[in-house]
Amino acid sequence: MSVLDAAxxxxxxxxxxxxAAAARLSGxxxxxxxxxxxxLDARTGARVFVKAECLQRTGSFKFRGxxxxxxxxxxxxxxxxxxxxxxGNHAQGVAEAAxxxxxxxxxxxPNDAPAIKRARTERSGATVVPYDRxxxxxxxxxxxxAERTGATFIHPYDDPGVMAGQGTIGxxxxxxxxxxxxxxxxxxVPVSGGGLIAGVSIALSDRMxxxxxxxxxxxxxxxxxxxxxxxxxxxxxxxxxxxxxALLADMPGENTFLIHRQLLSPGYAVPxxxxxxxxxxxxxxxxxxxxxxxxxxxxxxxxxMLAAKGETVVVxxxxxxxxxxxxKAALDSAAPVA
Amino acid sequence: MSVLDAAxxxxxxxxxxxxAAAARLSGxxxxxxxxxxxxLDARTGARVFVKAECLQRTGSFKFRGxxxxxxxxxxxxxxxxxxxxxxGNHAQGVAEAAxxxxxxxxxxxPNDAPAIKRARTERSGATVVPYDRxxxxxxxxxxxxAERTGATFIHPYDDPGVMAGQGTIGxxxxxxxxxxxxxxxxxxVPVSGGGLIAGVSIALSDRMxxxxxxxxxxxxxxxxxxxxxxxxxxxxxxxxxxxxxALLADMPGENTFLIHRQLLSPGYAVPxxxxxxxxxxxxxxxxxxxxxxxxxxxxxxxxxMLAAKGETVVVxxxxxxxxxxxxKAALDSAAPVA
Numbered sequence: 208m209s210v211l212d213a214a215x216x217x218x219x220x221x222x223x224x225x226x227a228a229a230a231r232l233s234g235x236x237x238x239x240x241x242x243x244x245x246x247l248d249a250r251t252g253a254r255v256f257v258k259a260e261c262l263q264r265t266g267s268f269k270f271r272g273x274x275x276x277x278x279x280x281x282x283x284x285x286x287x288x289x290x291x292x293x294x295g296n297h298a299q300g301v302a303e304a305a306x307x308x309x310x311x312x313x314x315x316x317p318n319d320a321p322a323i324k325r326a327r328t329e330r331s332g333a334t335v336v337p338y339d340r341x342x343x344x345x346x347x348x349x350x351x352x353a354e355r356t357g358a359t360f361i362h363p364y365d366d367p368g369v370m371a372g373q374g375t376i377g378x379x380x381x382x383x384x385x386x387x388x389x390x391x392x393x394x395x396v397p398v399s400g401g402g403l404i405a406g407v408s409i410a411l412s413d414r415m416x417x418x419x420x421x422x423x424x425x426x427x428x429x430x431x432x433x434x435x436x437x438x439x440x441x442x443x444x445x446x447x448x449x450x451x452x453a454l455l456a457d458m459p460g461e462n463t464f465l466i467h468r469q470l471l472s473p474g475y476a477v478p479x480x481x482x483x484x485x486x487x488x489x490x491x492x493x494x495x496x497x498x499x500x501x502x503x504x505x506x507x508x509x510x511x512m513l514a515a516k517g518e519t520v521v522v523x524x525x526x527x528x529x530x531x532x533x534x535k536a537a538l539d540s541a542a543p544v545a
Numbered sequence: 546m547s548v549l550d551a552a553x554x555x556x557x558x559x560x561x562x563x564x565a566a567a568a569r570l571s572g573x574x575x576x577x578x579x580x581x582x583x584x585l586d587a588r589t590g591a592r593v594f595v596k597a598e599c600l601q602r603t604g605s606f607k608f609r610g611x612x613x614x615x616x617x618x619x620x621x622x623x624x625x626x627x628x629x630x631x632x633g634n635h636a637q638g639v640a641e642a643a644x645x646x647x648x649x650x651x652x653x654x655p656n657d658a659p660a661i662k663r664a665r666t667e668r669s670g671a672t673v674v675p676y677d678r679x680x681x682x683x684x685x686x687x688x689x690x691a692e693r694t695g696a697t698f699i700h701p702y703d704d705p706g707v708m709a710g711q712g713t714i715g716x717x718x719x720x721x722x723x724x725x726x727x728x729x730x731x732x733x734v735p736v737s738g739g740g741l742i743a744g745v746s747i748a749l750s751d752r753m754x755x756x757x758x759x760x761x762x763x764x765x766x767x768x769x770x771x772x773x774x775x776x777x778x779x780x781x782x783x784x785x786x787x788x789x790x791a792l793l794a795d796m797p798g799e800n801t802f803l804i805h806r807q808l809l810s811p812g813y814a815v816p817x818x819x820x821x822x823x824x825x826x827x828x829x830x831x832x833x834x835x836x837x838x839x840x841x842x843x844x845x846x847x848x849x850m851l852a853a854k855g856e857t858v859v860v861x862x863x864x865x866x867x868x869x870x871x872x873k874a875a876l877d878s879a880a881p882v883a
Binding site (some may be wrong): 234237238239240242244245246259262263264266302323326327330331387490493494495496497527529530531534535538539541544 | 573575576578580582583584597599602604641661664665667669677714725828831832833834835865866868869872873874877881882
């Protein structure tokens with residue numbers, strides 16, 4: 208066994224797990240399109256493809272991981288339901304996936320979460336259990352619910368089934384590029400806990416060996432890039448304060464980082480104003496609503512943070528759950544013609 | 546030959562023309578996704594599929610017809626270029642299709658067209674020739690250019706090559722539904738001159754015989770529904786005054802109406818405020834930017850204009866070229882959670 212094989216065998220998921228997830232998600236997840244526009248190519252000097260995962264069920268990629276994970280639970284256990292902690296995209300993904308399996312979902316959500324996020328989770332039939340961010344521990348509450356009810360806890364990123372589900376995005380990207388006869392040099396992925404980039408890099412390193420995979424993170428929340436540079440997981444000093452509300456996990460996951468450290472290169476730390484400009488660009492040029500964290504890879508490109516000239520670059524647009532006020536601010540930030 | 550066959554043989558295009566257009570557009574046009582959301586199904590009691598043609602190159606379906614028509618011009622003639630009259634989506638579609646064929650495009654555009662529409666047309670390399678709406682005849686100017694330069698005039702809807710290109714949308718809808726094992730009861734299509742609905746109804750009446758095809762038009766601009774009721778083409782009394790700027794043609798085309806009168810049922814006249822609400826809904830639920838005319842079929846559904854309960858309905862979302870002020874108004878019109 209070579210050194211590489213030995214290292215690979217230690218990873219929490221393999222390409223076979225992602226392929227199995229793709230089979231489970233077939234016909235259930237939206238097969239989102241890979242889009243391009245001459246306006247972005249002209250701005251960057253690169254050939255850029257955008258994976259429009261904001262068009263996924265519930266408006267973000269999170270549905271994939273949640274559905275795959277829930278599908279993997281033995282049927283008798285699954286009937287007892289699922290539980291998750293999230294105020295955002297993971298909550299909606301888990302709630303909707305549970306609805307499709309007709310099993311109960313309980314979402315532990317801070318009591319100061321925006322009403323719209325709670326409403327969107329509840330309309331999928333989930334029960335929301337509010338907690339106090341200051342005085343209560345959400346993980347303890349979720350664990351207690353799981354123990355009392357027999358529900359299965361669905362981690363937002365550090366679970367192999369979740370990672371494999373997100374990895375199906377990488378398989379679709381590879382299939383679409385292969386159909387066009389295109390090989391990508393680089394893929395840029397929004398990162399919080401790192402489940403999405405873990406799955407995508409497993410898929411693309413198999414289908415397009417040699418591709419450079421990099422995280423895009425909010426400025427002051429670039430724990431993954433700094434962890435990659437340090438060789439071990441480091442946390443962010445700052446705990447809040449970016450408009451990219453979906454990308455504020457404290458540090459890479461224990462399991463996800465096993466993949467990150469082997470397959471990723473350091474990436475980009477993008478300031479908030481660039482996220483608004485990118486949202487405006489995405490609305491004007493792609494006719495897509497992206498959320499601040501969702502467009503972060505496109506922002507890195509638009510701001511010239513990488514020398515992509517002459518390259519073929521894939522960017523994952525991971526979600527579109529932006530509120531109206533943020534969308535308006537984005538429209539005011541962007542030039543109407545690129 | 547039956548009566549139906551005799552009538553069919555008189556139509557300006559057949560399914561074979563649409564299939565030939567699909568072959569020309571393969572790999573050139575975006576194969577746009579057919580999307581759904583439980584929120585729209587719950588609101589309507591129907592199973593609704595939205596063909597997201599705002600994701601097409603240049604932000605509207607117009608690229609398809611323009612590209613197909615230009616592809617049909619003999620190469621030596623095509624080299625002399627193309628000319629079109631439009632200030633909107635057709636202008637951008639023709640300009641971009643001409644750029645891909647590396648032939649010159651001239652667009653005759655009113656001198657009071659918004660600067661952004663002119664800029665978007667010019668960035669595809671087209672020459673914009675401004676004219677005065679009050680004192681000049683745009684068709685005379687375009688004809689003169691065509692005669693002087695040998696350029697081919699590309700009509701926005703009443704040209705068989707253009708209709709066949711738009712019809713490829715119908716083929717894609719039928720393919721996607723067939724893959725899901727779904728048969729649609731009804732398709733609703735935004736209408737101005739009627740090229741899009743002509744092509745789509747030719748395609749779907751072949752692939753899904755018995756489907757009801759209906760136009761959606763702005764209130765006071767429902768010339769097609771009134772023409773269908775009258776049995777011959779009638780014009781709108783009003784010439785301007787709806788926010789659906791892409792849907793204000795005066796009456797159905799001479800050629801398109803040959804198809805309309807055989808394949809369509811009367812449709813829906815939708816007031817402007819409903820268009821804004823639908824744009825907001827589409828942003829919140831589908832994460833798509835639609836323009837007022839683009840979302841008009843979705844507006845008809847959301848406003849309960851048809852008794853769609855229990856049906857499977859396909860709606861074409863034809864374009865997304867809305868300006869920031871209109872997008873903001875739409876966000877203010879829509880409830881954040883459906």
